[in-house]
Amino acid sequence: MSKLIEMFPYLEPYQKPMYFIILGILLIPSIIYSLKGKRLVWYQALLTLFFLWMSFAGPHKEQGYALIGYVIWQIVLAKCYFTYRQKANKGIWFYISVFLSILPMILIKVIPFYTNEQPIFYFLGYSYLTFKSVQVIMETRDGIIKELKIRDYIQFMIFFPTISSGPIDRFRRFTKEAYNPPTKEKYTILLEKGIHYIFMGFLYKFIIAYVLGIRLLPLIQERALGQEFIIQGSIAYMYVYSLYLFFDFAGYSLFAVGVSYLLGYETPMNFNKPFISHNIKEFWNRWHMSLSFWFRDYVYMRLMLTLVKKKVFKSQITASNISYFILFFIMGIWHGLEWYYVVYGLFHAALICSTDAWIRFKKKHKDKIPSNKITKGLSMFLTFNAVCFSLLIFSGYLDTLIKHLM
Structure with missing residues (x-):
């Protein structure tokens, strides 16, 4: 004992x-x-x-x-x-x-x-x-x-x-x-969902993330840094790391949400199939949602309101773009002060501003730009790869690769 x-x-x-x-x-x-x-x-x-x-x-x-x-x-x-x-x-x-x-x-x-x-x-x-x-x-x-x-x-x-x-x-x-504790009927539903989320967390964290992060990533990085397969290895590392990060973090979040449900609290979910997003704005509405919504509500919206109210910029679009860059710069340095965290944040700011510009362009030329399964599939493919590249930057792999080559 x-x-x-x-x-x-x-x-x-x-x-x-x-x-x-x-x-x-x-x-x-x-x-x-x-x-x-x-x-x-x-x-x-x-x-x-x-x-x-x-x-x-x-x-x-x-x-x-x-x-x-x-x-x-x-x-x-x-x-x-x-x-x-x-x-x-x-x-x-x-x-x-x-x-x-x-x-x-x-x-x-x-x-x-x-x-x-x-x-x-x-x-x-x-x-x-x-x-x-x-x-x-x-x-x-x-x-x-x-x-x-x-x-x-x-x-x-x-x-x-x-x-x-x-x-x-x-x-x-x-x-x-x-x-206001949940009723017996509601708690029965929470109990069932909580147990389901915890077992999903086991799958995500201890099986999928383990295979990707502990087994595959070191092997891929070793071959890539061996300079024989730098390009192929870096591409493989990008995709494997992105999937590993998702399943590892989503697994933790599922544990937290599942245990909260067992205690009778409907803690909000953190992930909602982020890799099927059609653009980067949708991605941030699906990835680490509680964090992205927090930054949206308490940083971006307040900063945007201040810039518009004080008439710092004549254009609301300019105010929005500046707010995005400040927001994602803060998000970048929140992860750490290394250069790749800052670049990661600024890269996402550029993606979101570009997405906004594209949405505005589509509205003006909606009769000339097709919208079908092919275009939606293409947008999902481009978004997925843009996100994976950003996570490659975030991982610090490029920093390690540069130092290794030097």
């Missing part, structure tokens, strides 16, 4: 079979209670504490301390700004609050770039928590969030199924479900 207990602190979310065994056993009381149309709130709180302890204890205890400090930091910011917002809605305090909220993430991104060491306040899932905290501050400013209880805020921030891999939920949606 003591040996089993010693294993708990070393189990990171969704990494090993033992994690799912423990998860399945401990979820049983919550499932039984939910089948009665009720929510076992205190038990779900204990589950969260237990699984966070299991993920951040032991060799990761510094991350546990960092998580606690981070949550306290964000609680103070959110409550202070919420209190201020009840009295006024002008001034610089909104911008200061947003900056202070994202400051830990900025430091976590920047410090390793110069020191090659993670700062002491790094912890798993810090980005997703930052997006949640900034969202709360922005919606408080907009007057959308009318009430902000510390208990609700903590529960929203550290909801354990999504803390390490997303998806990025919305505070009002999550809180509404927290106070």
